[in-house]
Amino acid sequence: MDLRRPPRSSSGGVEPKIRQVGFVTPDVSSEPPAPAVPAAAAAAAQPAASSAGSPPASDLSPGSLSPVMIPPPRHADHLAPGSPSPAASASELGDDESWSRAPSAAELEANKGDLAEIRNDNVSASIPQKQKTSKAERRAIQEAQRAAKAAAKETGLSGKSAGTVSGANPAMSKQAKSSKASQKKDVPQAASTAASEKKVTERPPERDRKKDAPHPRMQFDDVHRVEKAKKRAIVNQSEARNRVELFRHLPQYVHGTQLPGLESKFFQLEPMHPSVYKVGLQYLSGEVSGGNGRCIAMLLAFKEAIKDYSTPPKKNLSRDLTAKISSYVSFLIECRPLSISMGNAIRFLKNRIAKLPLTLSESEAKSSLQSDIDRFINEKIVVADKVIVSHAITKVRDNDVLLTYGSSSVVEMILDHAHELGRKFRVIVVDSRPKLEGQGLLRRLVEKGINCTYTHINAISYIMHEVTRVFLGASSILSNGTVYSRVGTASVAMVAHAFGIPVLVCCEAYKFHERVQLDSICANELGDPDIILKVPGKADLGHLKNMADNENLQLLNLTYDATPSDYVSMIITDYGMLPPTSVPVIVREYRKEQLWI
């Protein structure tokens, strides 16, 4: 973001103080209050503000989102030049020829420096209108905002933060106070509505900033909070037996399936949208799995829910819908803990809701949200995968022996594409209990006529002699370069590293997260422990059948593990191919953009 700010601050002449106050938001986000709080705040505070508020408002092009609010979608520019609408880009995606080179061309070369330049260009292109506002006008806007904000705080919405604000910037707060006083006298009603608007529109930046440091996850060994959570729960959680001491802080896998219980509740769960409900059940039963699959299913369900949503009387769309989405999300969490990619997608959606211009009618807002969701799926997942494939394909040569672990959708696409291109290679599918996802992949590859070898993870040292490349998928990549992926990935990467075989991790950038992790224990997901006892096709392995309730026996079914970054040779993402050390750069540079697309 630093890259973006200088041109603006120099040309716009915004006082550094103002940014100090705490709205350290990029140009774009500090602007929206103006259009978003059009008349209410401005009119309430000072007459000057109303004139200041108008120019940005005039930028609102009908039918589409405010160009001031959203920086020109960089992706759309790169991916589908001249066709910013999602439909157009989608049609282009259908064309196999174009995606393989067009999207990558710009991004491939886009090193950080280049990107910065592009970015600055874009910013400066979008900024001129804003800069037409004179310094005084801008000042007026700022003051109006501040006044409204202070008024909101004063009315008791959040007294504490108001104190910090005034403490941080006494000069501004003085003015704010004076304006607030007049405001209170004049139109207290307007002030309070303005405050409520403020809360919606102004908060997100603050929230964003807080999110820079990922908030701590729910720790399930905290009895107090677990009790609280249980009260709210829809899915009734039964206590798991014989918990593994090391993993008490994680949500325990709920013993037995709650499917029947949930199904019976289908008609009782009023607030739950049926499509969300369906997705929740699919998570629970394991029908939908895999990072991308789960994310897309969730987003589509939310899209359905938004389509059927109508704002209740006396409620505000953005607030009510956000609450709604939150309740959906907590239901989904109860069904299965969220993956990091889903968390990112939810963050995106909530951000979009919060950023909805108030001028939009309900139907317009809904359709814009739906198209946002579509665009997210398209650009962040579908197109990203294709870009990754186009990058990764350059690493597949004739007579290669490629090893993959488990079943990753991106890796499968890479292998398919390489096969379509007529590359002669062999695939080694390594699999492990209890999910045995590799068998599905193996079946699909063999059906396509790809030469495959199948083995289990214990034989990895045996098979690694033959391998020339290792392609792995990931559930998430954390900002210290740790690859958070299906359990066993770390072992595969480790053995490959020991044999000097390059390890290529394929992961869409929307799965990146600024969280850091060193081991696989602090954060993980526990699967069904009883599956460990059952070995398919081995009826004679009933050794532990009657032991499951023995207090000395614990069963541990981890779902993920963390691969240290030094085992990873390269990460292939939609921004190109990078070393694991560059992950924080991607996270930092593109996170904001991710939220906005």
Next chain:
Amino acid sequence: MPDVQPLVREFVLKLKRRKVEGSHAVARQTAELLRSVVSQHRMGSTNQAAALADAIRGVGEQLIAANPIELAVGNIVRRVLHIIKEEDISSTAVGIEGLSVTAESDDEYDSENDDHPTLSAAVLAAHARNALRAPSLQTLLEDIPVSTALSRSASSAGDSDGKSGDKSSKSRKLKHDVIAAIGDLIDEIDTCYDQISEQAVEHIHQNEVILTLGRSRTVKEFLYAAKEKKRSFRVFVAEGAPRYQGHVLAKELVEKGVQTTVITDSAVFAMISRVNMVIVGAHAIMANGGVIAPVGMNMVALAAQRHAVPFVVVAGSHKLCPLYPHNPEVLLNELKSPSDLLDFGEFSNCMNFSTQDGTPLLNVVNPTFDYVPPKLVSLFITDTGGHSPSYMYRLIAEYYSADDLALILSISPSSSRTKAASPRPSPSPAPEKEEMSLTSFLRRLYSKNLSLHSGRLSSTCFLSLFPNFILPN
């Protein structure tokens, strides 16, 4: 000799069909078989020891050829050969001492006698014993025969009594001594668990977290011993696909009241950062300190190295193999049935046999063993105590005589299917063209396995894996 032949054949068949597996069982049965070979052996008038050794060697070759992967067979054969030599020398020495004449002995030791005609018999015997082993640093440096105390009681079992110089009694005595010594060897194989587990308390402290993979009886006894000494510790058991022996071990440990957590093999890396020590069993320990262990062990060892967790291998001395491994992942390995991993029927619908020219699309690899290089092993615990990997060659020299090491290479050309024979496995026999597609599919799956052996053995091995499968002729 003819009397033991059926016994030998039966055991060879068992080995070939993999009816007897596991180093302990194999070692024990081999020793018992060799004992009966010795007892059935008719002693000639001259060169008894050499004749006996030849008989043992002949049987040993058959056994080793039957299952070259079971290194314990070769180990026991070499041990017995070593015993015969030692007994021969000690009885010779006793003979010298008793009669005060130059004893007749094998031509092999004549030169020794010629060189040192004036030495006392005891020194002579000691020197001869030394000659059996690889030269120690001391003898190399000082070039004088030093009488070293024999570590093994077995070799000196019979020398106290019987000072008769009578030839017939002497031959009987040699045989008797050898049989007794083999009996001691069997005892040693049986009691190695006790001796190893005695050391458990020295290595396991309170609240230790131990990780193990699969099931090894030695590990089980080791942990039991620590538990009996009131140590409380926690064990992570990786299940050890595709045999899932870890489940058995977990059950046994739980019954003993040990806190046990079963994890999948893939979770080893995730868990090893919280583990204090890895204790595993082995299939064989090679002379360089490398370990042939159940499949998956190299992964565990690498993970342990990454997190600086001690990797401890417990193994009885019958698992010490005097050979140096070459390409052990391939040459000292065995591929098992793919049905452990995939059901045969499961993928039949997506296989198109008509288009493929004998190279099916799907291969399934299911190896049995893993090779752990010595640098990944922190400690070996054998029945003689703890040793570092770099010391193993010396420990091994205690048990075997140097000229027996190449036992396998001396086999006649007809049985050249040996572990050390060729660096590259010989090509597998070309399958008959008219075989049905399933056969070629299965053959392909086993090509790696078959290429380890050749000729008849391959089909035997094949059939042993598929007892119900009828090869079309």
